[in-house]
Amino acid sequence: MPKIILSINAGSSSLKVSVFSYESSTSTPKQLAVIQIAGLTAPPANLSYDHGDTHIKHQELSNISGPEDAYQHILSHLISDKSLSELNHEDNIEFACHRVVHGGSYTTPVRIDRDTYHHLERLSDLAPLHNAGALAIVKAVHEKCPKTTNIAFFDSAFHATLPLPVRTYAIDPEKAERNGLRKYGFHGLSYAFITRVAAKHLGKEVRETNLIALHLGSGASACCIKGGESVDTTMGLTPLAGLPGATRSGDVDPSLIFHLTHDAGSMAQSSTKELHITQAEQILNKESGWKAMTGTTDFGTISKKASEGDERCRLVVDMLVDRIVGYIGSYFVKLGGEVDALVFAGGIGEKGADLRRGVVERVGCLGFEIHEGSNREPGEGLVVEVGESEEGPRRVLVVQTDEQAEMAGQCVRESDQLRRPAK
Numbered sequence: 001m002p003k004i005i006l007s008i009n010a011g012s013s014s015l016k017v018s019v020f021s022y023e024s025s026t027s028t029p030k031q032l033a034v035i036q037i038a039g040l041t042a043p044p045a046n047l048s049y050d051h052g053d054t055h056i057k058h059q060e061l062s063n064i065s066g067p068e069d070a071y072q073h074i075l076s077h078l079i080s081d082k083s084l085s086e087l088n089h090e091d092n093i094e095f096a097c098h099r100v101v102h103g104g105s106y107t108t109p110v111r112i113d114r115d116t117y118h119h120l121e122r123l124s125d126l127a128p129l130h131n132a133g134a135l136a137i138v139k140a141v142h143e144k145c146p147k148t149t150n151i152a153f154f155d156s157a158f159h160a161t162l163p164l165p166v167r168t169y170a171i172d173p174e175k176a177e178r179n180g181l182r183k184y185g186f187h188g189l190s191y192a193f194i195t196r197v198a199a200k201h202l203g204k205e206v207r208e209t210n211l212i213a214l215h216l217g218s219g220a221s222a223c224c225i226k227g228g229e230s231v232d233t234t235m236g237l238t239p240l241a242g243l244p245g246a247t248r249s250g251d252v253d254p255s256l257i258f259h260l261t262h263d264a265g266s267m268a269q270s271s272t273k274e275l276h277i278t279q280a281e282q283i284l285n286k287e288s289g290w291k292a293m294t295g296t297t298d299f300g301t302i303s304k305k306a307s308e309g310d311e312r313c314r315l316v317v318d319m320l321v322d323r324i325v326g327y328i329g330s331y332f333v334k335l336g337g338e339v340d341a342l343v344f345a346g347g348i349g350e351k352g353a354d355l356r357r358g359v360v361e362r363v364g365c366l367g368f369e370i371h372e373g374s375n376r377e378p379g380e381g382l383v384v385e386v387g388e389s390e391e392g393p394r395r396v397l398v399v400q401t402d403e404q405a406e407m408a409g410q411c412v413r414e415s416d417q418l419r420r421p422a423k
Helices: 067-080 114-123 134-142 156-161 172-180 187-200 256-260 279-286 289-294 298-308 311-334 346-351 353-362 374-375 403-413
Strands: 003-010 014-022 032-036 045-050 054-060 093-100 149-154 209-215 219-225 229-233 339-345 383-385 395-401
Touching: 003 134, 014 114, 014 403, 032 383, 032 403, 045 067, 045 149, 054 279, 067 134, 067 172, 093 134, 093 156, 093 219, 093 256, 093 311, 093 403, 114 134, 134 149, 149 403, 156 187, 156 229, 187 209, 187 219, 187 339, 187 383, 187 395, 219 279, 219 311, 229 311, 279 374, 289 298, 298 346, 311 339, 311 353, 311 374, 339 346, 339 353, 346 353, 353 395
Parallel strands: 003 093, 093 149, 209 339, 339 395
Antiparallel strands: 003 014, 014 032, 032 045, 045 054, 209 219, 219 229, 383 395
16 A cells, blocks of 8 residues: 655645655655645635646635644545545555754754654744744644654755855854854755756756756745755845845845834734744845835736836846846856756746846856747746757756655655654
8 A cells, every 4th residue: 555645835825735655765756636725814715636637726715714724624625535545544644744944953854753843943933934834734733643754844954065154154153153043045845856857857966966046936045056965045044035035025234124113123913922023024024025015926917017117016027137147146156167057946937937038148148048939938847948058058947846746755765764663
């Protein structure tokens, strides 16, 4: 009987679960179904589900008030689907893989027991707006699926290879060490997936692959990958640093927040007894970015309006291109010009033809060129070429990144070590 893995990605307003089966630790996990509930912070919530010939899109739901309710509904939906015979009871689920944004000093996936759960709770002080949702789902899985082994996969783990000068901040070293204040980097599951599939597409070993990778979505970052390892990335102590996002400011002068509000250090209204969020964190993480500049978080709408002459939307597009180009130049130098490919991924990276063209044209001096036809209609492949040359040293790729598949793959490979010990 195949073993079942749930790969769970808890966002701030959505919960996405991919269902995989596998036979042994040497097998490749097989995706069986994908289910998502979105709109958790803007009711009514809606459900999307893909399995076999069943395709549900944005089915409106009632009585879904948070991530725990969403998980219960997802679990019930999966178990009640008679065509999903591999999963007819919650006890069929061997592993639940949880994407946890901030792993602190964790550099590999870990089985979540009482001690690791409380350690992850403490890490919420470093990422109060990012870890809480994942921990809520861990708790829900533990309650609804008591025989399932919960595994935490960390978005920061891929960046454990950051060199000391890159990850160090110019602050008091003793205080930095005591409080864990350093660059961690995020989107690591995405970058691990990108590196693996891009290397295969290029016909290279991972350890021989150099990439400048861009994960561009509501949260956006760039990563410099040398020999298959992260040597620099734009996000830092938290996901706030680096590129601007839908509601994040990205890099700003640190003193800016004190000019923006006189209450930077006071607690935000969204704070709770367990979750301490300052006004500064609330403003820069949730009330900035292109939503603050244009009124919408939908970059597709912004791009369309920019092409129609909307000045604010045009500024947002130009600003994002400018910031991305700056990082590409920096990372090109860090790689000594030895770059196998420039990679676009994430919702905007995969769908934003105008943005890709704008970025590649600006870095044309480095030898990158866009192929207009391929860029406009890149197709549905896992890895597709959108550059002018498919054989030269300056390839331009679009990768459909899949964090759930990356978690499932890592879980299978490490299943013997991650499996809960028999009592």
